[in-house]
Each structure stands twice: as structure tokens, then as C-alpha cells.
Amino acid sequence: MSENHLLEYIEIKDFKCFKNFKAEGFKRVNLIGGKNNVGKTALMEACYLGINTESEKNFFHSLLVLELNRNPLKEFEIIEDTNSFEFKFDNSIIKINNKFCSLKLDIFNDNMEQSLYYIPSKNYDNGILELKEFYKGKNKPLEIKNNSFISQTSLRQNNIIDFIDDIKLLKKWKELNSLLLSNFNIEEIDVIKDKVLLLKEDNHISLSEFGDGLKQFILIILSLYLNKSKIIFLDEIENGIHYSLFDNLWKIILTISKEQNVQVFATTHSKECIESYARVSKKLEESKEIDKDDICFIELGRNKKNELKSIVYNYEMIQSEIEQNHEIRGW
Secondary structure (H helix, E strand, O other), rough: OOOOOOOOOOEEEEOOOOOEEEEOEEEOEEEEEOOOOHHHHHHHHHHHHHOOOOOOHHHHHHHHHHHHOOOOOOEEEEEEEOOOOEEOOEEEEEEEEEEOOOEOOOOOOOOOOHOOOOOOOOOHHHHHHHHHHHOOOOOEEEOOOOOOEOHHHOOOOOHHHHHHHHHHHHOOHHHHHHHHHHHHHHEEEEEEEEEEEEEEEEEEHHHHHHOOHHHEEEEEEEEHHHOOEEEEEEOOOOOOOOOHHHHHHHHHHHHHHHHOOOOOEEEOOOHHHHHHHHHHHHHHHHHOOOOOHHHHEEEEEEEEOOEEEEEOOOOOHHHHHHHHOOOOOOO
């Protein structure tokens, strides 16, 4: 990462579908496209884990966030003895003992010292205590508050309740309501009696009665405001959102990320979403609301050897490809 916090490049070895992968040229807002199951989400997960390897606590937290995003009802088990401490789920083990503090997965190398996320621990007792902070009883679901990796399983009302409290403390509640009014004719969002309620046409309506598209919008806006000068990850950004609202969504992401100094990584397989990204970025660049250097599109695909590769498009390249109606959703 550079001094201004932006992630500019990544190298990945033996992580999920990536064996030996490099990509560079990332900007402030990065949209990742490609065919279904090509590795778009895995690329974001690698970026997310990679920026959190500076401390054991951040790394463990990030790993568990990703696992819970995939399996929100998963059960975990702690195994502890005098020599080691293991936190197990399925084929994955976080293990702390007097030799290493690392992550072992069936997708990683067998040699722990060569593993991508080998993290030597200076104080194993502290490592164990930090990991226990995320554990709430044996064989019980684990809850982790997180607002930087947003996926379909992040659409839980209890998360939004916490985020609304936080947004009020940051004095961004009025801005949130203004965006909801202009995009959805919703006058106000608030937490009343432990429920997220929306004021529309003088009626308070529970958020649970609305579709996932509105929840996705709200979570994205909250994440942009709550992660100033940080990096957020938006998986399958178009989920539940009607294509007619894509332009509104991208305007929000591009302008607020600039204002809040937030770097964004997002995935999509929607042609309409990619075209909207290019169209809105062009309008905002022409009106001087964003810079050309804010824009990047990453296309994932496989070469003849079935190796995952990428093409990284800057602003001019994206506009050229879209204007010529070229297919840029992977190969």
C-alpha cells in the first residue's frame, strides 16, 4: 500500500483459484468483472486479507469476517491444551503454538513457512487472547461487527442498527437521509425500539419489508461514511438493485469515496453495471467532480494454460472499450 493508503497492486500465490497472479494499477474506485466463478470475490478476499496482515488480531478478524460472509450460521469450535491453541472450522485451522501463528487451509501450501499468510508471532499468549475475543462460547455461532466487506449475507438488520448509531456520532445522518429522499422518496431512516424504520409518506415502515436492493444501497452509503481514509469491498454490487438505479448508485460511490478518501473494490458480472460505471464516471470527470485517476476496471479471465490473468483498464481504456461496444466481462 502507498502512503496515501491506496492499494496499488497485489501478488497472490496459492490462494483459492490463484496460483501465481499479479495485478497492478489500482485506483480509488476499482470495479472487477469476469465470468461467473472466475475468481472475482476471491481476488477481493485476497486484497482484504492482505491489507490486514500487519497484526495478528486484524488478520484473524478479517479471516473470520470472510468465513461468516460465506456461512453466517456456521458453528465454530475451540480446542485448547497446554501446548497449542486451535480454532477450527471445516478444513480451515487457525493455529497458535510455540512454532508459528498462521492460517492453514487445504488451498495453501503444506509448508507453513512458505504460506502466503505466514505470520510469526512475538507473543503467543496475546495471540490466543485476541482470538478468544471473537469467540462467544463453544459450538455457538460467532458474530463479528464489520462494515468494510459487504456481501449479500451482510444484509442483517442488526448490523444496520449498529451502523446507524455510528453514523449519527459522525454527524452524517442528515446526509444519509438526504440520499434516501432523493433516490427512494424516503424521508428518514432511524432506529426505534430496536428496529430499523423508514419514514415514507408519514408512515414508519420496517426495513425488513423492503427488498434487498434498498438494504444494499443503505449498507454501501453507511460503509462509505464509516470508513474514512480506509478501503471497502463490495461483493456483487448489483445484487437486488434494479438496473435503472445503477447510475444513482455509482454517482454516490464515486462522489462520496472522493469526499471521504475511501478506496473501493467492487465485483460485478452485469454488463449494465459496467456500462453505468463508465457512463457515470465520464459525466463526473467532465464536471470535475472526480479525476481520471480515480477510475479502474479489472477484467479477469483464463489464458490457454487455464491460468488466471487480468487486464487492468484505466479511465481512457474503459471509455474506449465501452464506446466500441467491446465485451469486457472476462474471457
